[in-house]
């Protein structure tokens with residue numbers, strides 16, 4: 001079994017991006033990422049802080065909007081409209097989840113697709129579906145980078161994705177298809193999940209259930225990617241995969257923490273640089 005080191009791979013990506021940003025800066029191309037957080041969900045605050053830190057590391061600006069929990073949709077949409085028009089802003093990110101009462105759909109739809117570095121706008125999702133170059137949701141894009149940079153060949157393999165969220169499962173399946181995998185998508189209503197998971201050459205788990213996937217779900221030699229993040233009964237971080245049970249069977253596996261997690265922000269930075277290049 002080989003560990004897939006997301007921390008090292010994300011660091012390598014950020015270092016590549018840092019070089020690229022300084023090249024662009026020398027040509028006078030620069031801009032900032034706008035990060036909007038509504039309310040003060042503690043997990044969101046950590047993510048937002050890390051996103052701003054990553055901007056600083058690669059050398060792009062960040063402007064942040066920390067808005068109160070009771071912000072109206074009108075006010076939020078007004079800020080997005082201003083940021084859409086601001087040529088110094090190359091990316092707009094609204095941290096999810098939004099407080100109850102704000103429509104995620106209306107808010108995400110308001111972001112200019114050419115600044116949608118999260119890849120959540122329906123125009124960008126549609127482009128992904130038909131295989132056009134676009135901003136892709138950061139976590140699934142990070143999984144593809146992890147696989148490629150760990151020497152996993154995807155073409156012709158049976159990839160099983162467990163989870164069908166708009167942010168991870170669905171774009172993950174589309175990206176694996178784009179890489180010429182044969183893709184099966186499973187979800188909470190799937191009959192005989194075990195049998196299907198056991199057929200996977202590459203198993204990508206994004207179901208949101210702590211330590212749910214044990215050795216019974218694994219074909220010996222499979223590559224196992226764990227997108228989950230939770231706290232277990234001892235308050236330690238864990239994923240959707242029961243690592244101790246699965247690791248002996250897997251050929252390669254991502255740990256939690258230090259697997260997929262750090263890749264999300266690295267790919268957000270990659271999307272920001274992609275946006276800079278288009279300016």
Ligand code: GUN
Pocket residue numbers: 093094095096097118138139167264
């Ligand atoms: N909340 C959980 N994941 C994400 C993400 O990738 N982007 C944003 N904006 N919010 C999130």
